[in-house]
Amino acid sequence: MLGGIVLGNKATLRTPTGDDLPFFNALMADMRVRREGQVWHEPATAATWKERLTEAAKEQNAVLWTIEAGGAAVGLALVTWHSEPGHCDLRHLVIDPARWGKGLGTDAAIALHRYFFDYLDKRVVAVEIPVDDERALRIAARLGYTEFGRGHEVYYRDGAYTDKLYLRFDRETWNASWSHEREYDPFPDGVER
Amino acid sequence: MLGPRIAGRNGIELRPPTLEDQKRHITWVAQPEVTRFWAPRHGDFTPERAEERFKRLAERTDAIYWSIAYEGETVGFTGIDDIDWVRRDGESGLFIGRHDLYGRGIATEAVRLRTRFAWTHLRLHRVHNWIALQNRGSRRANEKGGYVQIGLYKGYAYRSGGWLDDWMGEVSPERVFTRE
Numbered sequence: 280m281l282g283g284i285v286l287g288n289k290a291t292l293r294t295p296t297g298d299d300l301p302f303f304n305a306l307m308a309d310m311r312v313r314r315e316g317q318v319w320h321e322p323a324t325a326a327t328w329k330e331r332l333t334e335a336a337k338e339q340n341a342v343l344w345t346i347e348a349g350g351a352a353v354g355l356a357l358v359t360w361h362s363e364p365g366h367c368d369l370r371h372l373v374i375d376p377a378r379w380g381k382g383l384g385t386d387a388a389i390a391l392h393r394y395f396f397d398y399l400d401k402r403v404v405a406v407e408i409p410v411d412d413e414r415a416l417r418i419a420a421r422l423g424y425t426e427f428g429r430g431h432e433v434y435y436r437d438g439a440y441t442d443k444l445y446l447r448f449d450r451e452t453w454n455a456s457w458s459h460e461r462e463y464d465p466f467p468d469g470v471e472r
Numbered sequence: 473m474l475g476p477r478i479a480g481r482n483g484i485e486l487r488p489p490t491l492e493d494q495k496r497h498i499t500w501v502a503q504p505e506v507t508r509f510w511a512p513r514h515g516d517f518t519p520e521r522a523e524e525r526f527k528r529l530a531e532r533t534d535a536i537y538w539s540i541a542y543e544g545e546t547v548g549f550t551g552i553d554d555i556d557w558v559r560r561d562g563e564s565g566l567f568i569g570r571h572d573l574y575g576r577g578i579a580t581e582a583v584r585l586r587t588r589f590a591w592t593h594l595r596l597h598r599v600h601n602w603i604a605l606q607n608r609g610s611r612r613a614n615e616k617g618g619y620v621q622i623g624l625y626k627g628y629a630y631r632s633g634g635w636l637d638d639w640m641g642e643v644s645p646e647r648v649f650t651r652e
Contacts, residue, residue: 317556362511363629403627428623428640430600435559440597445623445640 281336282344282356286462287390290383292344292356295335299345300328302352302375311376314436315412316443319357319371346374346387353378356391358404365402367395372415385418392422393460396453403449409434410442423452474530475538475551478589484581486538486550486589493539493546494526495519500569508631509604510567536594540568540582547573550582552590552599560597562590566610579610583617591645598644604629605637614641618648 285292295303306312308322320331335343346354354374358367372391374384395401406424408415424446432440474488498517500506507513515521529537537551548568555562564586566579590596603611605624619641627635 361628366628405625427625430598430622430642432598432644433559433561435597440559445625447625 280338280342282342285344285390285394287386289381290346290348290353290387290390292346292387292391292394295332295343295345295355297329297332299352299355300325300332303355304328306355306373306375309376312373314409315373315415316407316409316434317370319355319373341370344391346372346383348378348383353383354387356387358391358395365400367401367404369404369406379414384414385421388418388422389457389460392448392453393457393462396450397460397462401450403447405445405447407443407445410444416444419446419448422448423456424448425452473532473536475536475589478538478585480581480585482577482581483543484578484585485541486582486585487541489526489529489537489539489546489549491523491526493549494522496546496569497549498522500567503571505571506567506569509607509610509629509636511629535562538582538586540566540578542570542573542576542578547578548582550586552586552594552596555594555596560595562596562599564590564599564601564614566613574609579613580616583613583619587617587643587648591648596645598642600640600642602638602640605639611639611641614643618643620647 281294282292283294303319304322307318307320312318335341341357341359344356345352346356355371357371358369360367372384372388392404395404406419408419426444427447428445430443430445433443434441475486476488478486480486501510501515502513502517504513529535534555535551535553537549539546540548540550547570548566550564550566552562552564566582568574568579587599590599601614601619602625603614605611620643621639622642623640625638625640628638629636
């Protein structure tokens with residue numbers, strides 16, 4: 280499935296289109312992005328990317344977004360749903376390395392989690408992050424993710440293995456820290472009458 | 473892909489699944505005795521969909537699947553999914569559909585055969601899995617095969633008034649060959 284619009288303060292998640300595909304290809308070919316973990320797909324021809332977008336739109340257990348800022352695509356996000364309905368896995372939240380350090384990843388992450396907890400009624404979101412991906416771990420810690428497992432020698436790059444951390448973010452934590460983050464204003468008193 | 477035939481002990485073997493096996497699968501996943509730890513116990517349980525699924529599994533190049541046979545009869549399935557051939561890592565799974573055969577060591581032997589094959593023929597570096605903590609039989613079968621706990625995912629599913637937790641495990645060739 281393709282995601283609808285989720286508004287952040289600096290970044291907007293929106294429905295991916297064919298025009299985004301050259302950008303996705305460039306993103307997945309960037310060694311800095313690849314170092315952060317799993318690529319969504321390997322670099323490929325334009326025709327293959329078009330097929331991938333068609334498949335992503337049909338996929339019932341995953342939702343794909345383009346992340347946009349200032350009118351340009353700056354990243355992508357992909358979430359997969361569990362067979363257990365209260366859970367989901369944030370598989371990818373990738374920001375163009377040229378835009379790192381501007382708070383776009385944090386902003387997109389807050390907006391996306393608000394959508395999960397405050398709109399879709401999810402209980403838990405899980406992510407897997409390499410132990411040396413300090414940037415992603417910093418965003419995860421700021422949001423309220425906590426570690427619940429560690430896989431040993433999982434990611435292979437630069438000629439060596441690296442461990443990965445399994446992290447989870449519970450709705451109770453979201454409510455305690457981010458309850459001011461609402462998408463819609465409260466209804467006025469007496470609206471039910 | 474479908475895995476090759478691997479003979480084990482006590483009348484247990486792994487063998488390539490057949491379409492008939494897939495049709496058994498759709499009757500097993502509809503049974504409450506078998507689905508305490510599997511969800512959702514509903515789906516497109518038709519022979520046509522079973523055939524499609526069988527074809528799809530066989531075509532995958534990032535996974536390997538076996539039927540588990542006991543005394544010549546298919547009683548369940550096992551395999552390794554989502555294999556990353558660069559990292560040489562995959563996620564294992566196991567399902568015994570014949571609940572009347574629980575407790576006979578079938579899963580333990582299937583895990584042993586599957587794990588050895590992962591090192592000696594697929595050249596994997598790591599295999600990991602998620603098992604309900606309360607599913608003691610499956611967890612013990614994997615622990616006997618060399619899996620060790622690397623985490624615990626609390627409250628992953630709700631069943632019969634209580635929460636199930638997920639035991640997260642992994643195994644490496646060093647661990648298995650050292651034990652042997």
